[in-house]
Amino acid sequence: MIPAIRGTHDILPGEIERWQRAEQVVRDVCERYGYREIRTPVIEREELFAKGTGETTDIVQKEMYAFEDKGGERVTLRPEATPSMVRAFVEHALEQRLPTVKIFSLGPMFRYERPQKGRYRQFHQLDVEVFGVADATLDAEVVEMAAALVDALGIDDAEVVLNSVGCAECRPGFSRALLAALGDRAADLCGDCRRRAAVNPLRIFDCKVPSCQPIVDALPHATDYLCDPCRSHFEATTALLKALDVDFRVSHRLVRGLDYYTRTTFEIRGGRLGAQNALLGGGRYDGLVRQLGGPDRAGIGFAAGMERLVLAMPEGPGPRAPDAFIVALGDAARQSAHRLARDLRRAGLTVLIDYGDRSMKAQLRRANRTSARHVLILGEDELARASVTVKHMASGGETLVGRQDVVRMLTADPASAEQPAPKRGLSVLADDEPEGGPGDVEQPAPKRRLRVPDTAV
RNA sequence: GUGAGUGUAGCUCAAUUGGUAGAGCGCCGGACUGUGGCUCCGGAGGUCGCGGGUUCAAUCCCCGUCACUCACCCCA
Known part of the structure; x- marks a missing residue:
C-alpha cells in the first residue's frame, strides 16, 4: 500500500x-x-x-x-x-x-x-x-x-x-513601551520570549509558559498606546x-x-x-x-x-435515504430492472440497484442497509404480468403495481408534493400526469427541503 | 524542529511471564426453492507497522525506523 x-x-x-x-x-x-x-x-x-x-x-x-x-x-x-x-x-x-x-x-x-x-x-x-x-x-x-x-x-x-x-x-511606540516595561525582567523570560522580544515584542503576549505569566500580566496594553x-x-x-x-x-x-x-x-x-x-x-x-x-x-x-x-460542529443527519432499491431476479428481469431504474432516475428519484446474480435475500439485505424507502421487486412473475412488486420497507407491506404506473406512484408521494417548485431541469419526463396517484397508504419520511436561492440584494 | 503515548482482522479492542493469535461489530452464506431488519448456525478475512538483533524459537525482549495521536512550537 x-x-x-x-x-x-x-x-x-x-x-x-x-x-x-x-x-x-x-x-x-x-x-x-x-x-x-x-x-x-x-x-x-x-x-x-x-x-x-x-x-x-x-x-x-x-x-x-x-x-x-x-x-x-x-x-x-x-x-x-x-x-x-x-x-x-x-x-x-x-x-x-x-x-x-x-x-x-x-x-x-x-x-x-x-x-x-x-x-x-x-x-x-x-x-x-x-x-x-x-x-x-x-x-x-x-x-x-x-x-x-x-x-x-x-x-x-x-x-x-x-x-x-x-x-x-x-505601534512602534507601543513596542518600545513593552521593552521598557520589560526592563531587566527580560532575562527571566523563557527562551522563546527572549527571542520574541528581539524580533516581534507583541508576540510575547502569546506565551503560555507559566513562569512568564506574571511578567506578561504586568506588561502595558496595546489599547493604551x-x-x-x-x-x-x-x-x-x-x-x-x-x-x-x-x-x-x-x-x-x-x-x-x-x-x-x-x-x-x-x-x-x-x-x-x-x-x-x-x-x-x-x-x-x-x-x-x-x-x-x-x-x-x-x-x-x-x-x-x-x-x-x-x-x-454538532452531529447532523446522515446521507439521504434512497427513494427505491430495485431487486431483480433472473437475467430476463435484470434488463427490465435497469430500464426501470433509468426511468425513475429521470423522474428525479434516487434509485439503487444491485449488480450480478445475487439471491433475493442478499439483495434485500443490501436494500435494507441503504435505508431505501421502497424495494421494487422484478422477477419472472412480475415480468410476465408487466408489473412490479412495490414493497414499503418500514411497514413490510407490498402491492403489485403495473409497470407503467410505478414512476407515477413513487413520484406522487405526499412528501414531495409539498415542494412543487424544485427539481429544476429534471422534470422533463415526470409530471405530465394530474396529481394524486393511486391510493398510497405509505407514509415515507419527509424529503429534505431543497434550498431556495436568496436573490435579494 | 522537541517531548510523551500508541501501532494485532475492514472497525473497536483482547491475549500470549518468548512456543507464530481471539472476541464484538461489519462482511459472505445457511436456517426460510422469490422477501430485509430480530434470532441461531457456519464461513471468509491477520507479513501481530517495517527492518535488524538476541534466542532452538520473537507479536512479546533489545536497537533502529516509519506512521498515528496528543502536547510544545506555530496557527485556521
Whole structure:
C-alpha cells in the first residue's frame, strides 16, 4: 500500500456530509453579507508570501512547500489565502468591477507543520476579505458576520476575542513601551520570549509558559498606546459590535502571528478542539495592498479553519435515504430492472440497484442497509404480468403495481408534493400526469427541503 | 524542529511471564426453492507497522525506523 502523505487526510463518506453542511452554511452566510466567491490558484510565486505574509513569520521561514519549478521559478503551495486575494484584487482591478469588493474563497492551504488535532499539512480555509473600506462600521460587520457564521454552524461554545494592535504610527511606540516595561525582567523570560522580544515584542503576549505569566500580566496594553485615529476607530468598532448584540471580550493578549495586521484583530475560539482552539482569526491590514504593489487601499478579513469548524460542529443527519432499491431476479428481469431504474432516475428519484446474480435475500439485505424507502421487486412473475412488486420497507407491506404506473406512484408521494417548485431541469419526463396517484397508504419520511436561492440584494 | 503515548482482522479492542493469535461489530452464506431488519448456525478475512538483533524459537525482549495521536512550537 502507498499511504497518504503525512498531515493530509481523506474525507470519507460519513464525514463528508458534515463538510457539505459546513460549506453550504458558509456559502449562505457569505452571500447574505454580500460577498462574492473567487477561486485562486493553490500555487503562487514564493515572493507573494514573503512580501505579503511576512519574511519574519514562521509560516514563511519554515512552513512553506516552496520549490523551484522546471522553468526555474521560485513557487510555493499557498500557506494562506490573503496574499492571493490581494494579488487577484490588484491584478484584475476588482474595484472597477465590483461595487464594493467583498470576496470569499474556500480551498486547501499547505503548511509543513507537525500534525496534531485540528492541524494538518493540507488543510482547508474559508477566507473572507474586503478591500477599499477603512470605516470602523465594516470592522464591526466583519466580526459580527464571523460570529454569525459560527452560530449558523451550530457551534455554541465559541468566544469572540477582540483587540487593536494599532497602526504604523503608534505601534512602534507601543513596542518600545513593552521593552521598557520589560526592563531587566527580560532575562527571566523563557527562551522563546527572549527571542520574541528581539524580533516581534507583541508576540510575547502569546506565551503560555507559566513562569512568564506574571511578567506578561504586568506588561502595558496595546489599547493604551493607540494614536487618536486608532483609538477612535477601536471605540467605534466596539460600540457598533455592542449595538449589534455581539458578545465579545477585549483581550490585550490577542496578537496575531502575521505581520500585516493593523488596528482591529480578532479571533473566535471554540471548545472540543484541544490546543488548536482558534476556529477563525483575522483583522485589518490597511497597508498590505500597497505593500504588494497595488493602490493604497484598506483591507480587512478573516480566515476560518474548515477542519476545525467541522470538528466543532454538532452531529447532523446522515446521507439521504434512497427513494427505491430495485431487486431483480433472473437475467430476463435484470434488463427490465435497469430500464426501470433509468426511468425513475429521470423522474428525479434516487434509485439503487444491485449488480450480478445475487439471491433475493442478499439483495434485500443490501436494500435494507441503504435505508431505501421502497424495494421494487422484478422477477419472472412480475415480468410476465408487466408489473412490479412495490414493497414499503418500514411497514413490510407490498402491492403489485403495473409497470407503467410505478414512476407515477413513487413520484406522487405526499412528501414531495409539498415542494412543487424544485427539481429544476429534471422534470422533463415526470409530471405530465394530474396529481394524486393511486391510493398510497405509505407514509415515507419527509424529503429534505431543497434550498431556495436568496436573490435579494 | 522537541517531548510523551500508541501501532494485532475492514472497525473497536483482547491475549500470549518468548512456543507464530481471539472476541464484538461489519462482511459472505445457511436456517426460510422469490422477501430485509430480530434470532441461531457456519464461513471468509491477520507479513501481530517495517527492518535488524538476541534466542532452538520473537507479536512479546533489545536497537533502529516509519506512521498515528496528543502536547510544545506555530496557527485556521
